[in-house]
Amino acid sequence: MISEIQGNIYRKFLEKFVSFTDEEWAIFLPVLELKKLKKKSFFMEAGKVCQEVGFILQGTVRCYYVKDGTEVTTYFSFENELISSYKSFLTETPSITYVEAMENTELIVFSKKSLQLLLEDSRIKYKMERFGRTVAEYYLCCYDDRVFSFVTQTPEQRYLELLSSRSDILARIPQHYIANYLGITPVSLSRIRSRIMKPHISLLETLQSP
């Protein structure tokens, strides 16, 4: 059960994708649940089939994959963003990624079961299809950008672009996770950063030299 305030935040967010009428919202709202995750607890674990899509009211979440015993972070999400192990959720196959709260996190979740019920509820099925379509299209475009950056840019260029487009991410996320996200090692990202800084320092030195 979620509060009216929480529901309204979610409803406003969903406007980006689809508008629910009051009647539709009255059907949709009751299937939503509030979920609280303590820092470092899981929204989703590898090997399980993801049954939910979450909407982050508060907190930060990261997706990662365990490769040879070490974690490789693939994504992060913040307040007012959806989170899921999409492929697992959509295809009902075991997830290969973990989804973990990086801080105490509050989510509105809506389950696969609820989605399936609503997709068969004649009062709202059309709107749910549209909802699913627009959300999937949105994430498709996000993925498209990301693939494009891997194919056409160097790690340094990807970092600079992240720096200019999502400095909020850089500010809140440990650097070694960023490195994973960019497809490089933490050591390499550290070098990229010092490479980028160098020109500024030498400029300062020039100004200071006699």
Next chain:
Amino acid sequence: MISEIQGNIYRKFLEKFVSFTDEEWAIFLPVLELKKLKKKSFFMEAGKVCQEVGFILQGTVRCYYVKDGTEVTTYFSFENELISSYKSFLTETPSITYVEAMENTELIVFSKKSLQLLLEDSRIKYKMERFGRTVAEYYLCCYDDRVFSFVTQTPEQRYLELLSSRSDILARIPQHYIANYLGITPVSLSRIRSRIMKPHISLLETLQSP
């Protein structure tokens, strides 16, 4: 106007995503058009807004981006696959990629305008939403895999995986396009290939040596 045979091929393909009733198909079919592309001609050019989604009846198509005057291939598609500049099509923004026929290609196209009309046609709108949703979900999963491979694998591992999962691609596509697709240079791919081959050769040498 497309033939019944062509329409049935498309209809069967679309079953992967959604089943049309005969009545629905009777509405859908007339909006489809046949398009023939000569080798090296464009399905889509950078700078334009993509107005169509194509289904390849015959031929091969590649997506590429022009960076500093050179082409960088990002994707290819074959018979029985959909093709579009998805982000441009979905967001109605200018495409940054070209989509070009690699051989003489025959497509069934369906236009944004037709889609919009059918999305407002009460007889079929529900099915069209579902169609859009399932197609977007499908491609979302494809992109998810591709991003995952960039984050967690080396170029060599990506090549080996492509080799085992899509050898049809490797057989039909010039190698320097494959290199682009993997996010590396053609020279680098050539080295990866020789690296992979080496062990076999030295095995042969071992067998031949006295």
Next chain:
DNA sequence: CGGAAACGTTAACAAAAGATAATTAATCAG
């Protein structure tokens, strides 16, 4: 508060990738 763990930086070396160019192989068009 203090020890342990986690982070970011730096260094040293090995491995791989990019850039360029030369050579060979394959393909295409006349």
Next chain:
DNA sequence: CTGATTAATTATCTTTTGTTAACGTTTCCG
């Protein structure tokens, strides 16, 4: 068929990245 493009390989050199390890810093937790 053949000359001309285009593609793929190989070589050389430079740059970047990966790997491992050391070091100082910060953060966390008992």
